[in-house]
Amino acid sequence: MMRAAVGLWVLSAVICVGRGHHHLGHDDDKTIQDTVVDGSANSVSLVTEANQEFSFRLYRKLAADADSQGKNIFFSPASVSTALAALSVGARGETHRQLFSGLGFNSSLLTQTDVDQAFQRFLQRANNTSQDTTEGTAVFVDNRFKPKPEFLQTLKQSYLTDGFNVDFTNVTESADTINKYVEEKTNGKIDKLVEDLDPNTVMYLISYIYYKGKWETPFDPELTKQDDFNVDENTKVSVDMMNMDDDFYTYHDRELNTTVLQLPFKSSYSMLLMLPDVMATLENGISPNHVTKWLKAMMRPRKHDVYIPKFSIKTSYNLNDVLSEMGMADMFGDRANLTGISEGLRLAVSEVVHKATLDVDEVGAEAAAATGIGIMLMSGFWGPVPVLKFNRPFMVLITERNTEKILFLGKIINPTI
The missing domain is CATH 3.30.497.10 (Antithrombin, subunit I, domain 2)
Structure with a gap:
């Protein structure tokens, strides 16, 4: 349980900060x-x-x-x-x-x-x-x-x-x-x-x-329709596509050949959706400076007809x-x-x-x-302590460790005789 x-959090010692006698002025x-x-x-x-x-x-x-x-x-x-x-x-x-x-x-x-x-x-x-x-x-x-x-x-x-x-x-x-x-x-x-x-x-x-x-402006569920989503040139899948015709903050980054859409939430947070011409160009080039540039450049919204898939x-x-x-x-x-x-x-x-x-x-x-x-x-230190019982016949050996010379060697069958 x-x-x-x-x-766990109680320190056993009190840490004291020493103070000198020099008096500091307000400045x-x-x-x-x-x-x-x-x-x-x-x-x-x-x-x-x-x-x-x-x-x-x-x-x-x-x-x-x-x-x-x-x-x-x-x-x-x-x-x-x-x-x-x-x-x-x-x-x-x-x-x-x-x-x-x-x-x-x-x-x-x-x-x-x-x-x-x-x-x-x-x-x-x-x-x-x-x-x-x-x-x-x-x-x-x-x-x-x-x-x-x-x-x-x-x-x-x-x-x-x-x-x-x-x-x-x-x-x-x-x-x-x-x-x-x-x-x-x-x-x-x-x-x-x-x-x-x-x-x-x-x-x-x-x-x-x-x-x-x-969302600051939610999508109308009545406008959500089935549509195709192109996974690649040869593969299409059917998705629930949301739709909104409204003013949006967007930016086209020519360096990355990417269109950026900002969807604000009812807070200080936003979702940025990036639609590149070539995914590798965006993946390999994107940096924090791009995000800063995009947000600063989105000064005024413009009319767009936006489609975004619902997904989980x-x-x-x-x-x-x-x-x-x-x-x-x-x-x-x-x-x-x-x-x-x-x-x-x-x-x-x-x-x-x-x-x-x-x-x-x-x-x-x-x-x-x-x-x-x-x-x-790095070792099984906390594992169960192994049980080792010499309760049946066993051998015994006495050796000198440095030379590995065997001094005694034997087998114990009955320790009482």
Whole structure:
């Protein structure tokens, strides 16, 4: 059963900040405050830019992956980057460098604290300023595994992490516990994030995101008709095609040969639909700068007769190979350095999984995603203690270890005679 690990978050020591006797005047105070604010804002900006770039780099990796050919691609870069950033809290050495580099964080300009504070702002903003979206993280820790208190405290403070104790020796029950949590947080959209747990799992870190928004101008269901959708030159499928004749914000990007349609929700969110002449041109060229340019260029709406299919898709990814190809390989193997989580045990990431859903209809859109990171012991330390009973005839040998010289050798049939 899942139980909230209330004690998990209690630090055993109080951290005190020493204060000198030098008295700062009001001008000095203001200068320091302005510097801190400017530095913090700059860090948030740098992390934001990195997250945007990561979104398209990860997309291109997924699109190029053999398993994605001929399939829909849909994922939440925000969920993936949040989960990996939370993991980086416990990474050290080359493993940490790879995570920062893979996420696009410039380690000469950003410290771990900068990144943590930026994600704290992102999560607080998402949950405080919008009724449409919910984001968060959680960590599930084995009953017998004791992570560093400072690691858990950073997750709690910066990533707003819920903490729970579970028994990972019972893989079925613990997987059900994680899945039920994710299902609840994503309004039932992601109901089975964890398929198979590694029996050596001692910690499972997840991030989730749920969004539901209503179109600013909804489509009229009476105008939705069956129509063809061209999958490729040789394949057509029948879809429910929504239709609206109205003023829309659009932009044609000549560089990418792509027409962009903006569908605003009743909030600060919008959906951008991109219709390219050649998909590869858009996929290989799109960047955060394009999105910025499109939104700025959409100054006034123009009359269009718009057709969009209703659809509902689900996607599922194991990101181990993709993230390794993006430079984050060490965390998955013998070279993993996760000593920021625990120094006494050799830990590695067993899996990074991601699932997402998107539903689009006349009323609006609903989207959800979750990312799971399994953290395991490199040996079966937590497995059941094997029972070894010498309760039948056995052999015995006494040797000198260095020379392997056998001093005694025998067989015991009855130890009482």
